[in-house]
Amino acid sequence: MTDAALEALQRLVVDVPDFPEPGVVFKDITPMLADHSAFTAVIDALATAGRDGSGTTVVDKVVGMEARGFILAAPVALALGAGFVPVRKVGKLPRETHAVSYALEYGQATLELHSDAISPGERVLLVDDVLATGGTVAATQQLVESCGGVAVGVAVLLELSFLPGRATIGDLPLHVLRTV
Template sequence: MGRLIVDVKDFPEAGIVFKDISPLLADHAGLSAVVAALADAGRDDDGRPVVDKVVGMEARGFILAAPVALALGAGFVPVRKVGKLPRATHAVSYALEYGEATLEIHQDAIAPGERVLLIDDVLATGGTAVATRQLVESCGGVAHALGVLLELSFLPGREAIGDLSLTALDQV
């Protein structure tokens, strides 16, 4: 998988090494393997789906979460940057590794008691994952697990997500 993820230095700002997953997305075999592996985070030990919804975090999480939802027979829910959703939303603001952000979810996107798999491309500081979990819970949903393509193990993401089960397909 390493050859399909490209480091881009100083993007989006100086000192940041951006993990570009575009080559992975363009590789059918690589993308298929990633979707299948991430979907496993939403299955029980017998391979049966145990989630009702899959939440994808803006923006690259959308690309991975939608096919994961299809693989699990679950619904897909986008978590968007503030101002992008057209109906009533819940919102959470949080710190990024290089700034601050606010995420939103439609208030009716997840029914109370629904089990939810969170999907993103990279786990870094954990801010986006924690904010997304808060959004799921604000709807009455239950965060089942977090699945990510890549964990940046030199950052505190794993600690930040607490007891949320983590599936990371690769680690740097």
């Protein structure tokens, strides 16, 4: 990861206490997104998770989880020359889907993926903003595998080290730009 990406995250991610509910400290990434240089550095750093040591792209698709994962995964997919696939909250996709329900840090959720979004054998990078409990990543990995895809790694801006995200995702390779 570049120093520019780490500096951008340290400087431009704002803690918002008690959002969306009391006791949760929300990591607001919108100031980083509004800064072109910072956003570019972060996308470049996230895209390294989809390349091998020689810089060759090793993924066919990049999956972004609703909603902030969309903002990050789509430009990562462009940087890698790969397709982008959205994973949405239940009821948001118009065609046949696979669905997985899971626990969040502060509730329950169900995610869906179009059944034909990923072909069998395609290599997939999962991209999201924050790794907290790991439930969203684990659910997304299940969705990818339900299509026959292979999750080859996950890239996130921030890992909340005081929550069990890393343990939840097991041996799925994890690329983190900043641990808090």
